[in-house]
Amino acid sequence: MSSTKPTIKVRTKDVIAIHWFNAFFWLTLVLTGFGIISGDFVRLAPAFWPTFLQNLLGGNANLVLLHGIGGMVWAGVIGVYALLNFKRVVLPFLKNVLVLTPKAAIADVSSMVITLAHLFGLLKHQSVPPQGRYNGAQRLLGTMIIACSLAIAVTGMYLFLSPMLLDFAASAGVLGGVFRWALVIHLAAVLLVLLGLVAHIYFAVVEEPESLETMKSGEAEVAFIKHHNPLWYAELEREGKV
Amino acid sequence: MVAKYVMLADTTRCINCKACEVACRAEWDTPLGYSRDWVKEVEYVNAKGLPEVQLFPGRCQHCDDPPCVEVCPSGASWKREDGIVLVDHAICSGCELCVPACPYDARWLNPVTNTISKCTFCQPRIDKGLQPACVETCVGHALIFGDANDPNSAVSQLLKAKEWQKLVTDEVNIGPNHYYYTAGKAIPDAVMPKLNERHLSGTLMENIVNPLGTLGIGGMMAVFLGAGIKKLIDRRQDVSNKEGSHEQH
Ligand code: SF4
Ligand code: SF4
Numbered sequence: 054m055s056s057t058k059p060t061i062k063v064r065t066k067d068v069i070a071i072h073w074f075n076a077f078f079w080l081t082l083v084l085t086g087f088g089i090i091s092g093d094f095v096r097l098a099p100a101f102w103p104t105f106l107q108n109l110l111g112g113n114a115n116l117v118l119l120h121g122i123g124g125m126v127w128a129g130v131i132g133v134y135a136l137l138n139f140k141r142v143v144l145p146f147l148k149n150v151l152v153l154t155p156k157a158a159i160a161d162v163s164s165m166v167i168t169l170a171h172l173f174g175l176l177k178h179q180s181v182p183p184q185g186r187y188n189g190a191q192r193l194l195g196t197m198i199i200a201c202s203l204a205i206a207v208t209g210m211y212l213f214l215s216p217m218l219l220d221f222a223a224s225a226g227v228l229g230g231v232f233r234w235a236l237v238i239h240l241a242a243v244l245l246v247l248l249g250l251v252a253h254i255y256f257a258v259v260e261e262p263e264s265l266e267t268m269k270s271g272e273a274e275v276a277f278i279k280h281h282n283p284l285w286y287a288e289l290e291r292e293g294k295v
Numbered sequence: 296m297v298a299k300y301v302m303l304a305d306t307t308r309c310i311n312c313k314a315c316e317v318a319c320r321a322e323w324d325t326p327l328g329y330s331r332d333w334v335k336e337v338e339y340v341n342a343k344g345l346p347e348v349q350l351f352p353g354r355c356q357h358c359d360d361p362p363c364v365e366v367c368p369s370g371a372s373w374k375r376e377d378g379i380v381l382v383d384h385a386i387c388s389g390c391e392l393c394v395p396a397c398p399y400d401a402r403w404l405n406p407v408t409n410t411i412s413k414c415t416f417c418q419p420r421i422d423k424g425l426q427p428a429c430v431e432t433c434v435g436h437a438l439i440f441g442d443a444n445d446p447n448s449a450v451s452q453l454l455k456a457k458e459w460q461k462l463v464t465d466e467v468n469i470g471p472n473h474y475y476y477t478a479g480k481a482i483p484d485a486v487m488p489k490l491n492e493r494h495l496s497g498t499l500m501e502n503i504v505n506p507l508g509t510l511g512i513g514g515m516m517a518v519f520l521g522a523g524i525k526k527l528i529d530r531r532q533d534v535s536n537k538e539g540s541h542e543q544h
Contacts, residue, residue: 089369090369091367091369092364092368092372094362094365094501095365095366095367095497095500095501095505097505097509103370113369113371113383114385114386172522174529212388215388220409221391221409222405222406222407223406226391229390229391230494230496232389232390233391233494233496236368236390237504240500240505240508241504241508244511248511251512251515251516255522259526260526
């Protein structure tokens with residue numbers, strides 16, 4: 054980013070750190086998770102991946118342990134961070150990002166469709182409605198990631214700990230049944246987030262590298278905000294920040 | 296050459312003494328009421344109108360293409376190079392996805408270990424050069440075990456000498472490595488493998504979650520790859536347009 058252009062601080066260091074912490078753990082957990090699921094019917098990665106990873110780590114038991122402990126560190130650190138910074142970081146983020154009403158969801162879906170169509174030179178006559186800090190697609194992705202992360206953390210904990218702590222055989226199939234459904238939810242939630250991450254990474258790297266820069270330095274160009282997020286710009290103006 | 300272990304059961308020699316079951320339970324210390332092997336007794340009226348009994352000693356068939364391994368999400372169920380299908384108890388969660396996947400009903404959840412129990416052809420004994428416990432104890436010498444890839448083994452010789460059958464149907468043909476000799480008699484339906492109803496959760500994962508997820512992620516990647524390529528082409532065109540207009544000036 055050129056130092057001559059005026060910028061403002063939009064992200065604190067701890068938010069940047071937790072974002073990259075989350076990204077790193079996602080990558081590790083997805084790679085190890087896809088290595089654990091090795092049966093042909095349930096496997097998601099090509100067959101060589103589980104074999105490679107299991108050989109690398111000296112067996113699937115080690116891989117399961119690594120994935121389970123990694124998952125607990127991920128959920129634990131983010132959970133504690135969210136609790137400690139609830140008012141300062143989490144609440145404003147949730148306010149900006151959560152899509153809870155059908156009306157808001159429809160508006161966000163339509164703005165997302167228009168944005169996507171624009172990438173291919175379609176729907177040119179339709180303009181994207183003015184955006185606040187987050188656009189429709191980001192809000193939908195944010196809501197989905199929050200819901201899925203909660204589901205992943207809860208089901209993951211059950212998948213990892215229940216075989217060690219609970220008596221499946223004595224429960225007449227109930228605990229095993231919960232385990233199997235937890236597996237389905239865990240997998241579905243991971244796949245949903247991955248679906249969104251493809252778009253997230255594309256936009257950050259190709260379409261709007263400015264936002265990636267913001268996630269590194271915490272600084273955003275005022276002109277970029279004014280152009281891309283006019284509602285947010287107006288808000289910053291009202292607050293006297295620009 | 297790697298071994299290919301097979302079990303032969305000569306039903307004409309089985310006397311239903313259950314010595315094999317007792318030996319197996321003792322060897323594996325299975326809880327009361329559970330067994331890794333069994334002898335099925337099928338009574339019927341023969342063509343002459345006389346009652347007859349056929350005896351079928353059974354256990355995990357160590358299939359070539361085992362669905363129990365394919366459905367196991369943790370990789371706990373696996374197949375050794377020599378064909379023995381095993382369960383790694385350190386990682387078996389006891390989720391029982393594999394139980395209905397086995398058409399021979401050879402798997403059960405052990406209430407003591409909370410992991411899956413099934414016949415392993417007594418793998419620890421085999422690795423020491425011993426015979427499986429059931430074979431060693433079989434009073435009528437009805438059970439014969441060995442390496443089918445070794446032309447000098449007893450099983451290879453017997454497989455050549457007699458007409459053996461496998462428990463397979465049009466619906467279930469997953470390459471069992473357990474052979475039966477019945478002296479030409481047809482095998483009753485009662486001992487044939489049956490497709491069990493799978494757990495709904497497993498079916499959902501296999502038929503909906505995984506294919507949709509793979510398609511969705513693949514589709515998203517294709518869409519954004521397309522968008523990236525289009526962006527590159529547009530940029531090129533922009534540059535050449537600009538260069539063109541420069542040249543005109
Ligand atoms: S008999 Fe059942 S448990 Fe044994 S390998 Fe075949 S499918 Fe698996
Ligand atoms: S119960 Fe069966 S499917 Fe589940 S982890 Fe154990 S061996 Fe695999």
